[in-house]
Amino acid sequence: MRAELSWLRILGDFSHFLCLGLRSRTSLAAENLFLRKQLAFYQERKIKPRRADNPTRLTLVLLSRWFNWRDALTVVRPRTLVGWQRKGFRLFWRRKSAAGRRPIPVELQRLIRRIARENPSWGEERIANELLLKLGLGVSPRTIRKYMPKSPAPLPGGPRGDQRWATFLKNHARGIIACDFCVAVTATFRVLYVLVVMEHASRRLIHLNATVHPTAAWTLQQLRETIPSDHEYRFIIHDHDSIFSAELDVSLTRLGLKVITTPVHSPQANSLCERLIGTLRRECLDWIIPLSEGHLRKVLVSWMAHYNRGRPHSSLGPGIPHPRLGALRIKPCGHGLPIGHQVVATPILGGLHHEYELAA
Numbered sequence: 495m496r497a498e499l500s501w502l503r504i505l506g507d508f509s510h511f512l513c514l515g516l517r518s519r520t521s522l523a524a525e526n527l528f529l530r531k532q533l534a535f536y537q538e539r540k541i542k543p544r545r546a547d548n549p550t551r552l553t554l555v556l557l558s559r560w561f562n563w564r565d566a567l568t569v570v571r572p573r574t575l576v577g578w579q580r581k582g583f584r585l586f587w588r589r590k591s592a593a594g595r596r597p598i599p600v601e602l603q604r605l606i607r608r609i610a611r612e613n614p615s616w617g618e619e620r621i622a623n624e625l626l627l628k629l630g631l632g633v634s635p636r637t638i639r640k641y642m643p644k645s646p647a648p649l650p651g652g653p654r655g656d657q658r659w660a661t662f663l664k665n666h667a668r669g670i671i672a673c674d675f676c677v678a679v680t681a682t683f684r685v686l687y688v689l690v691v692m693e694h695a696s697r698r699l700i701h702l703n704a705t706v707h708p709t710a711a712w713t714l715q716q717l718r719e720t721i722p723s724d725h726e727y728r729f730i731i732h733d734h735d736s737i738f739s740a741e742l743d744v745s746l747t748r749l750g751l752k753v754i755t756t757p758v759h760s761p762q763a764n765s766l767c768e769r770l771i772g773t774l775r776r777e778c779l780d781w782i783i784p785l786s787e788g789h790l791r792k793v794l795v796s797w798m799a800h801y802n803r804g805r806p807h808s809s810l811g812p813g814i815p816h817p818r819l820g821a822l823r824i825k826p827c828g829h830g831l832p833i834g835h836q837v838v839a840t841p842i843l844g845g846l847h848h849e850y851e852l853a854a
Contacts, residue, residue, distance in 0.1 A: 598637060598829050605837060606633070606641045612839070612848050615777055618642060623806030627814065628850045629837060632828060669728035670694040672767035673701075673717070675708065675735065676774065680784045688779075688794065689713065691720050692770050697807050698815040699770065702794045704787060710739040714746075721749055729754050731764050773801075781846050793843065800842045804849040 597603075609621050616624075618635040621642075625631040673691045680686060687708040691701035701720040705712060721727065730751045732738045743753045756763035778797045784790035802816040831837070831852070838853040 598633065601831075602631065602633065602829055603641055606638055609848070609850070610642045612845070615781075616847075619808050619812075620806065623808060623812035624850055627806050627812060629831070629852055631831070666729060667695040669726065670731065671700070671721075671727050671729070672731040672764055674733065674764060674767045674771060675737065676771045676779075678704065678779050678784060678790055680786060680790070686784070686787055686790055688774075688790075689716055690767060690771055690774065691717070692767055693815075694766055696815045697766070697770075697810060699798050699801050702798045704790045704794060706787060708737050710737055710742045713737050714742045717742075717746065718749075721751070725750070727751060731756060731767070733764060734758055777847065778843065782843070796843055800847060800849065804842070805847075 605625075606621060609624065610616065613621075618638040621638050622633055622635045625633055671691060671693055673689065676688050676690065678686045678688055684706070686704045686706060688704045689701065689708070690699070692699050701716060703716055717730075728751065730746055731754045733756050738755075746753055761768045774797070778793065782793055784793060803814065806812045806814060835852045835854055837850055839848045839850055841848055
């Protein structure tokens with residue numbers, strides 16, 4: 495209300511100024527001298543004028559452009575009028591140049607909150623990759639972070655990488671597969687052992703199975719079913735577990751693979767497979783209590799399909815290890831959805847995760 499009254503006063507002063515422009519110069523000079531005489535009377539009495547408000551200041555600054563205001567200024571000091579001018583310029587420039595980046599559309603903000611709410615284990619990079627690959631929306635992970643709850647800081651320290659081993663993996667990634675075991679506990683506190691086999695180059699999970707009694711014979715049979723006869727693999731990595739017996743290594747050598755056994759107490763030597771097992775725990779096993787061995791196998795099969803065909807991987811660019819046949823490559827289109835399309839969510843594992851795609 496006060497701002498509206500201020501603008502009305504400024505418009506009134508401007509209208510009065512236009513009306514004065516129609517009068518003769520003699521009349522204006524006489525009126526100017528008349529007003530100066532009255533101001534001199536107040537100065538002789540040393541009467542302090544009332545403090546000028548913002549509309550009065552703006553009017554005086556605008557009128558000062560039409561004549562030599564230094565000779566007519568008597569109410570305030572010259573530096574005060576200059577300060578009013580600078581203050582008005584700062585307000586003008588502040589409104590003209592808005593600070594910071596423009597906010598993303600409200601619909602995209604709601605979509606980010608929806609994905610974060612439906613997938614509590616996803617981080618900002620995972621959501622950014624999902625939006626880029628599935629929906630063609632290029633949003634920075636830092637922008638997504640503003641609309642997500644604060645995640646706990648990572649623990650200080652961590653696995654220290656070895657440059658020589660990293661160079662080896664980079665040079666031979668296409669010919670390397672890795673395997674390892676992890677455990678899962680059923681609702682009746684029965685311990686099940688899960689075998690994980692993956693490709694290094696594509697990060698593709700090529701085999702996932704569970705058993706109650708893991709033996710060398712069972713493990714070898716699983717690897718035989720996983721590795722085809724016309725494979726192009728050269729190396730297989732596993733640890734010093736007793737399940738990987740000498741007979742198992744000899745059989746793998748006959749399949750055309752060179753067995754690489756990691757050093758003792760060195761999980762970083764098989765870092766990609768260890769990271770895959772960590773992802774399996776964080777995104778599947780930590781959220782589900784298997785009822786039996788068969789139930790666990792069904793859960794693993796469902797999660798394996800999601801991991802290979804629907805889950806973006808940052809280390810691939812981002813990319814998907816084994817995209818579906820006929821899947822369209824979505825081109826990034828900024829912050830707006832294509833016209834005539836909507837976002838469709840497909841629940842995975844009963845809604846624990848979701849896959850998003852565009853539908854006409």
